[in-house]
Amino acid sequence: MTDLSARILSGDPRAIARLITLVENESADAIPTMKHIYAHTGRAHVIGVTGVMGSGKSSLIYELAVVYRAEGKKVGIIAIDPTSPFSGGALLGDRIRMMELSTDSGVFIRSMGTRGMMGGLTGALYDAVDILDAAGMDIILIETVGVGQDEVDIVKIADTTLVVLVPGLGDSVQTIKAGLMEIADIFVVNKADTPGVEQTVAELEAMLDLATAQTRAIPIVATSAKQRQGISLLKQRITEHSEFLKQSKQFETRRRQRYEAELVEIIKKRLLAFIFDEATLRDTVDRCITQISNKQLDPYSAADEILGRILK
Template sequence: MELIQRMLAGDKRACAKLITAVENDPEEAEKIIRQIHNKTGHAHVIGITGPPGAGKSTLTDKLVKALVNEGKRVGIIAVDPTSPYSGGSILGDRIRMQDLALNPNVFIRSMGTRGYLGGLSKYTKNALKILDAAGYDYIVIETVGVGQSEVDIVKIADTILMVMVPGLGDDIQSIKAGIMEIGDIFVINKSDLFGADRTATEVNMMLDLSMDMDRRPPVVKVVAVKNEGIDLLLEEIKKHMEYLRESGKLVERRKNNLKIEIVELIETELRKIVISHTDEDNRLDGEATEILNKEKNIYEVRDEFLKAIKKDN
């Protein structure tokens, strides 16, 4: 495919067209991913997550500029929430990082969540693979920031930055354990504000309660808007990748993510099979009525459908 050859040669426009293709056409997406698979697996994928208003976009902007200054090529996937009513997305991150978009060593793609609660659309993984194959050294994924469901970032990132801000107060206790567990590096942004030290102390205390850790995540204070602490943060990101490689955790983490992806792909195909069977003569509606009327139970119906599917296949 000509577009793939152009993308591999460094053509940003070809890269953008391929991402559009995998977003809009599942069959085309499969063809593209099959062809570029051998070129993937080289980029360091950084996930940036945290509550809305934590300054994730500003932090992404400064971090990417620091990487570019080191001569690195960086891809950015900025995930924005999609309206459940219009299906539209604000894509404000793209606006905030407009000056980066003009840099030849930076590729920015804004993607709507399209209703996916994890803050990551199912197309994010494919876009990530395209940027990886295109030869970007780092790929930064900035998520929406929608609470517990942000744990989805674990499925695709090598290093996860959990961004927080002073002023959370007692609210830090409401941050779910699952969210705390996914952070590889905790970033206290806007740390020139009152309460930054207290927030850092509270995060450290919560980390101290997590005894089951091979590596204790560092807590880094930054003021992204003033470009303060970014170099230290970048140093910690590199140290984390070094730890992953030396401990064998990188292979383990990526293998686990691939296992999850395989299961998700199989589930998608099985769902299509189930729907094709249950849609016949509005059978599902009839079965639901029977369950409601206590003529059958839900497990009986499940077993009947599975038996029919096995028989046909």
């Protein structure tokens, strides 16, 4: 076992922080430790919190963390903000709403940039979740970037997905669109202290009534993170969902999907690194790109040629 592994398993914050940096940087140094700690993962309940920007995801996560801490549970939080596609930099500002927790040794908060990953997540998220899990967190809360209608990858990793809406986002047709509205295990209507909350809840209820093949009624919880309303009820609904997953065997199905997504991600990353970094292939790749630019070759034939060389 590596020294770092032992420190992770004992919950040492500096070790957790350092290993997350290594996986974010795609450093090969992280891999032996990731292998060591893996047997200790899978215990934490992973809660994804997604929704449009400004819907109050950070404040809601703070309030949920406070409730879980009152029960003595250890809480890990991963807050994702967008990386600039232009400069590669990022302004990670979700912590501002959570600073009261930063001196609580039972809470570990990490801000991460998307670093080019689409879908509202970040490339190192699976690893970061495994690290917090192995370090003994009971609850892991993931805050996605502020999403539009189509960023739904959080379901690949979360056991329970909360979709956070606020009053005034549009008419009832918005609620039957595909994408974001399909992934909720629980709908949260936040900012319930503002006007229009009843209408938003009613429209959601109407949408859920239209669904026919449901195994479980999807709850809607109105909350006000600012006024600390509805948080205990939300926590109760999360617990109920967790129990539902275990009773219905869906827990196993979801976890299998998560492990498959994680495995595919690792293979994709390695395969791409192999094709684009391997010295022997680099020449072929460069020549193909030149030929594609000159329209002497199409990208499909180029891919056939490159894959042919690998599989030979």
